[in-house]
Structures are given as C-alpha cells and as structure tokens.
Amino acid sequence: MSTPAREALDRHATPWLFATALATTAPHFMHQPPWLSAVAGALLLWAVWLWWKDQRLPGRWILIPLVGAGSAGILFEFHTLFGRDAGVAMLVMFMNMKLLELKSQRDATVVVTLGYFLLLTHYLYSQSIPTGLWLLATMWLVTATLIRLHGGPSSRPRDTLRHAGLLCLQAIPFMLVLFLLFPRISGPLWGLPSDAFTGKTGLSDSMSPGSIAQLVQNGDIAFRVRFDGALPPRQKLYWRGPVMEQFDGTTWHQYKGRQPAAQLESLSPPIGYESTLEAHNQRWLLALDAPVALPPEAALSGTLTAINSKPVHERQRFRLTSSLDYRFNPSEDPLVLRRNLALPANRNPQSRALAAQWRAANAPEAIIAKALALFAADFTYTLQPPLLGVHGIDDFLFQTKRGFCEHYAAAFVVLMRGAGIPARVVGGYQGGEFNPLDGYLVVRQSDAHAWAEVWLDGQGWRRVDPTAAVSPNRIETGIADALAFGEPLPMLIQIRADWIRTLRYRWEAINNAWNQSVLGYDPQRQREFLARLGLPDADWRSLTIALGSACGLLVAGLMGWALYKQPQRDPVVRLWHQALRHLARRKVDCAPWETPLDLARRVREQRPELAEAFQRVVDAYLVARYGNTDKHLKTLRDAVARLRQ
Amino acid sequence: MGIVATLKQKLFRWQSDGTAPLRLGQRRIFIVPSRGGLLYALALIVMLIGAINYNLALGHALVFLLAGLGVVGMIHTFRNLHGLIVTPGRSGPVFAGETAHFELMLDNDRPTPRLGLELEAESGNPVFATVNRKKSSKLNIPVSSKSRGWLTLPRVRLSTRYPLGLYTAWAYLQPAMRCLVYPQPIAAPLPDSSPTPLGGERSGDGGQEDFAGFRDRQPADSPRHVAWKASARNAGEGPLLIKQFAGGAQVELMLDWQLTDAALSDETRIGILTGWVLAADAADAHYGLRLPGIDIPTGSGERHRQLCLEALALCQP
Numbered sequence: 001m002s003t004p005a006r007e008a009l010d011r012h013a014t015p016w017l018f019a020t021a022l023a024t025t026a027p028h029f030m031h032q033p034p035w036l037s038a039v040a041g042a043l044l045l046w047a048v049w050l051w052w053k054d055q056r057l058p059g060r061w062i063l064i065p066l067v068g069a070g071s072a073g074i075l076f077e078f079h080t081l082f083g084r085d086a087g088v089a090m091l092v093m094f095m096n097m098k099l100l101e102l103k104s105q106r107d108a109t110v111v112v113t114l115g116y117f118l119l120l121t122h123y124l125y126s127q128s129i130p131t132g133l134w135l136l137a138t139m140w141l142v143t144a145t146l147i148r149l150h151g152g153p154s155s156r157p158r159d160t161l162r163h164a165g166l167l168c169l170q171a172i173p174f175m176l177v178l179f180l181l182f183p184r185i186s187g188p189l190w191g192l193p194s195d196a197f198t199g200k201t202g203l204s205d206s207m208s209p210g211s212i213a214q215l216v217q218n219g220d221i222a223f224r225v226r227f228d229g230a231l232p233p234r235q236k237l238y239w240r241g242p243v244m245e246q247f248d249g250t251t252w253h254q255y256k257g258r259q260p261a262a263q264l265e266s267l268s269p270p271i272g273y274e275s276t277l278e279a280h281n282q283r284w285l286l287a288l289d290a291p292v293a294l295p296p297e298a299a300l301s302g303t304l305t306a307i308n309s310k311p312v313h314e315r316q317r318f319r320l321t322s323s324l325d326y327r328f329n330p331s332e333d334p335l336v337l338r339r340n341l342a343l344p345a346n347r348n349p350q351s352r353a354l355a356a357q358w359r360a361a362n363a364p365e366a367i368i369a370k371a372l373a374l375f376a377a378d379f380t381y382t383l384q385p386p387l388l389g390v391h392g393i394d395d396f397l398f399q400t401k402r403g404f405c406e407h408y409a410a411a412f413v414v415l416m417r418g419a420g421i422p423a424r425v426v427g428g429y430q431g432g433e434f435n436p437l438d439g440y441l442v443v444r445q446s447d448a449h450a451w452a453e454v455w456l457d458g459q460g461w462r463r464v465d466p467t468a469a470v471s472p473n474r475i476e477t478g479i480a481d482a483l484a485f486g487e488p489l490p491m492l493i494q495i496r497a498d499w500i501r502t503l504r505y506r507w508e509a510i511n512n513a514w515n516q517s518v519l520g521y522d523p524q525r526q527r528e529f530l531a532r533l534g535l536p537d538a539d540w541r542s543l544t545i546a547l548g549s550a551c552g553l554l555v556a557g558l559m560g561w562a563l564y565k566q567p568q569r570d571p572v573v574r575l576w577h578q579a580l581r582h583l584a585r586r587k588v589d590c591a592p593w594e595t596p597l598d599l600a601r602r603v604r605e606q607r608p609e610l611a612e613a614f615q616r617v618v619d620a621y622l623v624a625r626y627g628n629t630d631k632h633l634k635t636l637r638d639a640v641a642r643l644r645q
Numbered sequence: 646m647g648i649v650a651t652l653k654q655k656l657f658r659w660q661s662d663g664t665a666p667l668r669l670g671q672r673r674i675f676i677v678p679s680r681g682g683l684l685y686a687l688a689l690i691v692m693l694i695g696a697i698n699y700n701l702a703l704g705h706a707l708v709f710l711l712a713g714l715g716v717v718g719m720i721h722t723f724r725n726l727h728g729l730i731v732t733p734g735r736s737g738p739v740f741a742g743e744t745a746h747f748e749l750m751l752d753n754d755r756p757t758p759r760l761g762l763e764l765e766a767e768s769g770n771p772v773f774a775t776v777n778r779k780k781s782s783k784l785n786i787p788v789s790s791k792s793r794g795w796l797t798l799p800r801v802r803l804s805t806r807y808p809l810g811l812y813t814a815w816a817y818l819q820p821a822m823r824c825l826v827y828p829q830p831i832a833a834p835l836p837d838s839s840p841t842p843l844g845g846e847r848s849g850d851g852g853q854e855d856f857a858g859f860r861d862r863q864p865a866d867s868p869r870h871v872a873w874k875a876s877a878r879n880a881g882e883g884p885l886l887i888k889q890f891a892g893g894a895q896v897e898l899m900l901d902w903q904l905t906d907a908a909l910s911d912e913t914r915i916g917i918l919t920g921w922v923l924a925a926d927a928a929d930a931h932y933g934l935r936l937p938g939i940d941i942p943t944g945s946g947e948r949h950r951q952l953c954l955e956a957l958a959l960c961q962p
Contacts, residue, residue: 147808151760174713519702562724
C-alpha cells in the first residue's frame with residue numbers, strides 16, 4: 001500500500017526531528033559520562049551539518065562500525081549493555097545515530113517513538129516538579145514533530161505547535177482519570193538491575209572524623225515527619241539511626257553479629273507520626289528515639305534502631321509511634337557490655353589515663369558530668385576541625401580542642417569506656433525545621449548528628465549528647481545558629497532573611513504536597529481515594545468499570561466537540577437549508593451552481609407534487625434574502641413548514 | 646447479497662443524483678489503527694511495565710498522558726475528514742491509454758486547516774491534498790483509461806493519517822462522474838481525397854496566393870512553410886509560425902468506415918478512423934465521418950473534431 005512518494009521524508013521536517021532528539025537526550029548529559037555526551041552531541045551536529053549542506057547521509061559501511069564502536073564504549077564504561085545507566089546510554093546513542101539515517105517517514109516515526117520512550121527514562125533520575133514541567137514541554141515538542149511529519153510540507157510551524165498543544169491539553173483529562181483509577185501494582189515486577197539505585201546521600205553504617213561534617217554540608221532533605229499531635233520540644237528530637245559499638249582507633253562500626261532483643265519500657269505517652277523517608281539505600285528508618293510501634297514490614301533491632309525488611313530505595317511513607325522517655329535494657333547481656341567497654345589497646349594513651357584517673361575517685365554519674373564539663377570549658381564546635389594524628393582522640397582532647405559532633409561523641413565514648421562505663425556512638429539526625437505552611441517537620445542531611453549512649457546499672461542505656469555541652473544552640477535551635485559565620489554550611493539553611501525563608505517554606509511545602517499526593521500515590525493511597533469516592537473496597541473489577549465509564553464520558557465529550565458544527569447564524573439561510581435538506585430527502589439535491597429559481601424549475605420536473613410548496617419557499621426566500629428581512633421571515637418560516645408537511 | 650448490496654448502497658451512496666456536494670458524515674468514515682499506531686501501543690506497554698517496575702509515579706503519568714494522546718489522536722484523525730465537503734467537478738476527454746483526470750473540489754468550512762489528505766482511485770496512484778481553513782482546493786484524481794467509451798470514476802478512497810499517524814481514517818466516495826475516452830488513434834495515411842473546389846471560382850494550386858495571417862506551426866507542416874522572420878520576432882520564445890493563405894482548393898474528405906480494410910478488427914478500424922480525424926484536423930481539411938448508423942457531415946474546427954471523436958468513442962459497429 002505504501003508508495004515511495006508517501007514514504008519520503010520532506011526536508012523541512014528534519015529540523016523538528018533534530019529538536020526532538022536534542023530535547024529528549026540533553027537532560028541526560030547531566031549524569032552521563034562526558035565522553036558519551038560529547039559523542040552524542042557530535043553525532044547530532046554531524047547530522048545537522050549534512051542536512052544544512054544538503055549532503056548524502058552516510059552509508060551502512062559507516063553506520064554499522066559507528067554502532068559497534070558506540071556499544072563497545074558503553075560496554076567498557078558500564079561493563080554491561082543492560083541495566084539502567086547503560087540502557088539509557090544506549091538509547092541516547094541510538095537516538096542520535098538514527099539522525100544519520102533519516103531517509104523515510106518510517107525512520108522519522110522511529111525517532112519520535114524513541115523520543116517518547118526517552119522521556120520515561122528521565123524519571124529514573126528525577127521526578128521533581130521542574131523535571132515534570134520540562135518533560136511536559138518536551139512532550140509537546142515531540143507531538144508537534146509527529147504532527148509535522150504527517151501534515152506534510154504545507155503545515156505551518158505555528159499551526160503545528162498549536163495543534164500539538166491542543167492534543168496534549170485534551171489528553172490531560174485522560175491522564176488524570178487513568179492516574180487515579182488505573183489499578184496500581186506496587187513494583188518491582190522482577191529484580192532490578194544493581195545500578196537502579198545509586199548516588200543517594202545519607203548516613204552510612206560507620207563513622208570516622210569528618211564523615212558527618214561532610215554530610216552536614218548537604219542541604220538535601222532526609223525525611224519529613226507529620227506528627228499526629230503537637231510538635232515535641234526540639235531538644236528531644238533525636239532520630240535514631242545506626243548504633244556503632246566497635247572502634248578501631250579511627251573509625252566506628254556497627255556490630256554485625258546477633259544482638260539480644262531489646263527490652264523497652266516506655267515512660268511517657270506514645271507519640272504517633274508519619275515519616276516520609278527519602279531514598280537512602282539503607283534499611284534503618286530513623287525513628288524518633290525510642291520507637292515503640294513499627295509498621296509490619298519493619299522490626300526493632302537489639303540496639304533500638306527501626307530496621308526495614310528491605311533497603312529504602314525510593315521515597316517511602318512509614319507510620320511510627322515513639323516514646324520520648326523510656327527505659328532500655330536495664331539488664332543488659334554481659335557480652336554486649338563487654339563489647340561496649342572495649343578500646344584498641346595501643347591507641348590514645350592520654351585519654352585512657354585521664355579516664356582511669358576519673359574512675360578511681362568517682363561514681364558513674366560524676367564521671368559523665370566531668371567529661372561534659374571538660375567539653376564545655378574550652379572546646380569549639382566547628383565544621384572545619386584540624387587534622388588529627390594516629391591518636392586521634394588524644395589529639396582532639398588535649399591539643400586541637402576543635403571538632404564536630406562526631407569528635408565529641410567519639411571522644412566521650414572513649415573516655416567513658418576508659419572509665420569503665422559501657423558506652424557507644426549513635427548516629428542519626430537531631431532536630432529539624434518545622435514548615436508552618438503544611439505542618440511538616442523537615443529533617444535535612446545538614447541535621448545529621450552523632451551522640452553517645454551509656455549504660456548505667458539500674459537505668460539501662462541513657463542518651464548523653466556531648467555536643468549539647470559544647471554548643472547548646474545546636475540542640476536547641478539548629479546547626480545554623482550553632483556554627484560561626486563562614487562555616488561551609490549549605491546556602492539554603494544559612495540564609496536567615498525572613499522573606500527568603502518564607503519562600504523556601506512555600507517551595508518545600510509544594511514539593512512535599514507533590515511527593516505525598518503525586519509521587520506517593522500508591523495502591524494504599526488509591527484505596528483511600530476510592531473509599532472517599534464511595535467505593536470502599538474496590539477490586540480490579542469495580543476499578544475497571546469506573547475507569548471505563550470515566551474514559552467513555554471523556555470520549556463522548558470529545559466526540560461532541562469533534563462533531564460540533566458552528567450553527568448558521570442567519571435565520572434566512574438556516575430556513576433555506578432546512579428546505580434543501582427536505583428536498584434531498586425526497587431525492588432532489590441542489591447542485592452548488594443552481595440558483596433557487598433553477599432548482600424550482602427542476603423540482604417541477606422531477607417532483608411535481610412538491611413544486612407548488614417549494615415555489616412558495618423560493619419566493620419567500622428570495623424576498624427575505626434580498627428584500628426586507630423583518631417582515632418576510634415569518635412568510636418563509638411558514639412556507640418551509642408547509643413544505644415539510 | 647441483498648443485504649450487502651443494500652448496505653453498500655446506504656454507506657457509499659453519494660446523494661440522490663450523484664452530482665451534488667457531499668458533506669462527509671460520521672457514518673461514512675471508517676478508522677483503524679495504522680502500523681505506526683501499533684508500534685506506539687507496543688511502546689506504551691513497554692513503558693508502562695518500566696514505570697511499574699521502577700515504581701515511577703511520573704512514569705505512570707507519562708504513559709497515561711500518551712495513552713490519552715492516542716485516544717485524542719483518533720478523534721482528531723476522524724475529525725480531519727468529518728464535515729469535509731466534496732463536490733464533483735469536470736473531467737476533460739482523453740485518448741485511450743492516457744490518464745484521465747477527474748476533478749474533485751474539497752471544501753473546508755472549519756477555521757482550522759485539514760492536512761495530510763490522500764485520495765486514491767487506483768491503488769498506487771494517490772493524490773495528496775491539503776485544504777486550508779475556510780478554503781477549498783481542487784484536485785485531479787488520475788485514473789488510467791484503457792478502452793474507449795465512457796470511463797466512470799471508480800470508488801475513490803479518501804484517507805488521512807493526520808495528525809499523529811497512529812490511525813488511518815478513510816471514506817469511500819463515489820460521485821457520478823464520467824469521462825469520455827476517445828479511441829487510441831492509429832497513424833495511417835489519409836485516404837485519397839476528392840478535392841472538390843469550394844465555391845468554384847477560387848481554384849488554384851495549394852492556396853498559396855493571398856496572405857491571410859499566421860498560425861502556429863504543427864508537426865505536420867513542412868519547414869518550407871515556416872515564416873522564419875515572423876517567428877524570429879518573438880525572440881524565439883513562441884512557437885514557429887506558418888504563413889496562411891486564404892483561398893485555394895479546400896480538401897474535402899469523407900472519412901468512411903467502408904474505406905478501412907474490412908479484414909481488420911472493428912477496434913483497429915475505429916483506431917484508424919480516429920487517426921484520420923486527427924490528421925485531417927491537423928491538415929485543416931474539411932472532413933466528414935461516416936460510421937455504421939452515424940453520418941457526420943463535413944466540417945472543420947475544434948467543435949467538429951470533438952463531435953467526430955465522440956462519435957468514434959461511443960460507436961457500436
């Protein structure tokens with residue numbers, strides 16, 4: 001059926017395809033290896049140049065080696081051709097190579113389909129509002145390209161863009177209906193490639209000097225919390241992450257072996273809240289200290305960290321309950337206690353000597369107070385501490401006296417262990433920023449924190465935060481107040497101007513609403529939404545019916561629009577057309593060149609029985625049309641009515 | 646058969662007399678997904694699986710938007726044909742073997758252009774058309790003619806894939822249009838003429854006496870008769886001119902069926918007669934045509950030539 005004439009691609013359609021290729025691949029340049037972007041850009045430029053000079057496209061003997069070389073490069077870079085990053089790289093490469101092979105309409109269709117497909121791949125990297133808007137604009141462009149391909153050379157760019165815009169706008173109601181009602185399945189359908197989740201920041205399961213200080217310089221949001229009741233006091237907001245018990249002299253590690261189950265007794269009324277965790281690719285949930293009730297997919301570890309069954313690879317909501325005052329493991333396993341007294345033998349002799357000295361003369365409570373008093377006396381809280389040597393704790397305690405929370409927590413725990421008090425380091429976040437616009441507490445990476453926990457006989461594990469002794473502001477108002485001006489904090493949290501803060505609150509509230517209601521629309525939310533619609537326990541069958549009827553309504557509406565014809569405004573012409581329609585029903589059609597009088601003559605020949613009635617219509621029409629309308633409209637109406645009898 | 650015929654009549658019937666303008670209504674328009682549409686649907690399914698697998702909310706939204714675009718595209722493709730007014734025009738006669746052109750007029754009374762229209766009477770020979778907003782455009786549908794006589798316009802398929810190419814919408818048009826196909830001329834020497842002096846007193850040899858003006862040169866004219874000076878005046882732009890002289894013996898020819906070889910087939914004899922008519926006309930002769938049952942008296946000129954060719958086209962020996 002297809003002929004060469006129909007299949008040939010017209011020259012002026014090609015720039016649209018270049019624009020499509022550029023718009024759909026360009027955002028990937030931000031995270032691709034630079035050589036790949038350079039190759040893709042060079043291919044695009046080459047295609048544009050050939051088009052501009054109206055030269056022949058390269059033959060197969062150039063294209064096939066090019067595809068081979070590109071694939072080999074990707075294989076070398078990613079060690080695979082599949083998976084997320086390599087797959088996207090292949091698509092980008094193919095898209096730009098296809099531009100060197102644009103001969104027929106079919107090639108162009110492939111470019112457009114590939115363009116639509118590439119739009120999807122951007123969401124693997126970002127699903128923010130700006131990405132969504134950019135891709136909406138790109139989709140408009142790609143659709144315009146498709147329209148231009150089929151509109152032929154006589155279509156004007158403005159009309160094409162307008163038509164594409166109209167199509168996209170009309171498609172939006174379908175998108176909304178499908179988005180809300182299409183039965184959702186929570187993925188993944190099968191195992192995802194290992195590189196599906198990369199490049200996420202957050203706490204790690206070890207701590208060394210500088211690791212948290214580095215994280216604090218990141219203004220990204222770690223999680224958002226909405227409390228059922230009032231916001232607890234700020235100095236109680238300790239979000240518990242990994243607990244580190246093993247120390248090798250420099251770095252603190254989590255103990256990987258089995259822990260006895262935690263015995264937790266809550267001493268204050270439980271606080272319910274919902275936490276929306278950003279992806280951090282770890283299993284801990286960062287519950288408020290101490291969690292008493294967890295969602296079914298999570299469990300409480302022996303060190304009181306809420307642990308999810310799977311790593312959190314994407315933004316996820318959790319319903320949690322915590323008690324701010326608690327008693328934790330008053331009778332601890334001796335093995336655990338021994339582990340929390342261990343110190344590397346040949347490190348930090350000065351600190352251990354100091355601790356031993358304290359131990360001889362004091363009760364545990366007094367030792368803690370002494371250590372805190374030591375920090376409070378002449379230590380500085382800073383993000384830029386001097387470098388420490390092999391005996392890092394000694395250097396810090398007796399020489400530099402400048403450090404960040406991990407230094408204080410580590411030094412405190414070493415002192416405690418040296419003095420015979422079981423102690424360990426807890427990583428997590430402290431504080432957060434309350435957004436009055438949407439009532440969410442926002443906790444950022446810059447709120448990352450480390451504190452200590454000591455075990456006292458009869459009391460169990462007790463939280464001690466040595467940073468509070470050095471810089472009470474850090475705990476009470478936040479890190480921006482605690483640090484001196486000029487520390488490398490994220491711009492975002494350093495700016496204190498009220499109007500900027502209000503703007504930021506607004507932006508974050510919008511983002512949060514987007515995350516919660518659009519990105520977080522999962523099977524659970526869908527059920528809630530349907531229940532609100534009056535479909536309490538909707539299964540796929542009722543969903544299909546709802547979906548079908550909603551789409552049917554939309555199609556009917558569109559059909560109405562498509563079939564709508566602007567009514568004839570002039571009543572005289574309208575009546576005349578009525579008469580003609582009536583004649584047509586009696587098998588007399590008016591030819592376009594026929595005057596009313598000619599037609600009347602013909603009617604007399606073909607349909608004598610209609611002749612008289614029609615003649616009256618013609619007379620009335622001619623008078624009404626060319627005479628005085630007001631008076632004769634009624635005559636015409638009557639004449640037409642009589643004809644139709 | 647009865648039902649199919651009735652249905653066909655109902656669906657494809659033009660209007661009562663087949664010459665009036667026709668506005669394409671929804672019952673005449675058919676629509677199916679095109680190959681591009683199937684590719685698109687396949688891409689959407691793959692994308693949906695990807696969106697589910699990676700749990701991309703915006704991926705879902707994109708797939709749903711594209712699905713909506715597919716539905717909207719169907720309606721737009723349909724709308725590109727709906728309400729188009731088709732008016733049959735004229736078609737000039739052709740000789741058998743030539744391509745006949747049937748004129749159709751497409752009217753668009755909508756404020757948006759209709760692009761990417763395709764009309765096809767014979768498969769493999771489409772005509773592409775666009776109709777601007779509130780405008781009309783005239784098209785000539787080519788149909789190759791094979792034998793003399795009336796050639797009726799076969800069913801015309803008016804189709805479009807605009808705007809997205811995901812669907813093909815089409816309607817069948819069958820206006821009552823016909824085109825006269827003259828017989829294919831066979832070149833043969835003119836039969837012996839009986840030069841009868843016209844008006845008597847003006848006898849002479851070859852009419853080369855009184856200069857009467859110029860006419861365009863025809864391939865049959867001898868180069869000796871070309872008025873080179875007069876032709877050169879147009880700087881060689883126009884055709885060569887031949888001096889014409891009034892008077893002289895007008896050749897009078899009677900092209901008779903009986904003059905052709907009776908051993909030949911009827912169609913060949915008609916072809917020879919056609920060739921004679923053309924030759925006689927080119928030679929500016931006075932000629933008549935005598936066919937079984939038809940007798941056209943001598944005459945000359947364009948109208949006379951048409952009359953003779955028409956008689957030959959429709960003659961039933």
